[in-house]
Amino acid sequence: MLVVRSVAVGPFAENTFLAGCDRTGEAILIDPGGELPRVLALREPGGFSVKRILLTHGHIDHVAGAAEAAEATGAPVEIHPADLDWFDAIEDHGEMFGFTGVRAPPIARHLAGGDRLQVGDEQLRVIHTPGHTRGGCSLFFEAARVLFTGDALFVGSVGRTDLPGGDFRVLARSLREKVFPLGDDVRFYPGHGAAGLLGDERRNNPFVGQGRQL
Ligand SMILES: [Zn+2]
Ligand SMILES: [Zn+2]
Numbered sequence: 001m002l003v004v005r006s007v008a009v010g011p012f013a014e015n016t017f018l019a020g021c022d023r024t025g026e027a028i029l030i031d032p033g034g035e036l037p038r039v040l041a042l043r044e045p046g047g048f049s050v051k052r053i054l055l056t057h058g059h060i061d062h063v064a065g066a067a068e069a070a071e072a073t074g075a076p077v078e079i080h081p082a083d084l085d086w087f088d089a090i091e092d093h094g095e096m097f098g099f100t101g102v103r104a105p106p107i108a109r110h111l112a113g114g115d116r117l118q119v120g121d122e123q124l125r126v127i128h129t130p131g132h133t134r135g136g137c138s139l140f141f142e143a144a145r146v147l148f149t150g151d152a153l154f155v156g157s158v159g160r161t162d163l164p165g166g167d168f169r170v171l172a173r174s175l176r177e178k179v180f181p182l183g184d185d186v187r188f189y190p191g192h193g194a195a196g197l198l199g200d201e202r203r204n205n206p207f208v209g210q211g212r213q214l
Helices: 036-043 066-073 081-087 090-097 168-182 198-204
Strands: 002-009 014-021 026-030 049-054 077-079 107-110 116-119 122-128 137-141 146-150 187-190
Touching (some): 014 036, 014 146, 026 036, 049 116, 122 168
Parallel strands (some): 077 107
């Protein structure tokens, strides 16, 4: 069974997730945004072993703890290559937004849409969902009906598209053509705020729901 745990960290209350297979104890960390002791505590109870660190996108609130998390767990860090340029100014952004001592994480592997990654008995599929950033990805555990959306989709909202690489039309297409078809029953966990159901957003989301003409 897939176990999902989360903790909100840093000045933007960014959700860091651990998703693990309860039979094998293998897990991934998603978007370690800082406050490492709290993030690493997600491994207990159960003594989960972090095998990979996946970044949904390159914004500092999602990656500020990735270098430290990689050192603490020995796990490789992975991100879509289209978001690598966010690391160029990561130290300046850190100072600007109130993160201390942030470093660019070492990237061991690039994510691509369609990748299938094994986490113990569970399999996850990478879905490239650009629009909030160019390299934004959502992570889908198909059998468990669980999706991590980063900042692409929130309960009742969508990610901002006014930052470099942002494009509302691209984001709307990602959500309508790649995310909503995954199924109304899919529980999604966004990068900020509470979890929700894709069906509720497909019907009622004020920005990209079915009633909204684009
Ligand atoms: Zn973001
Ligand atoms: Zn964010």
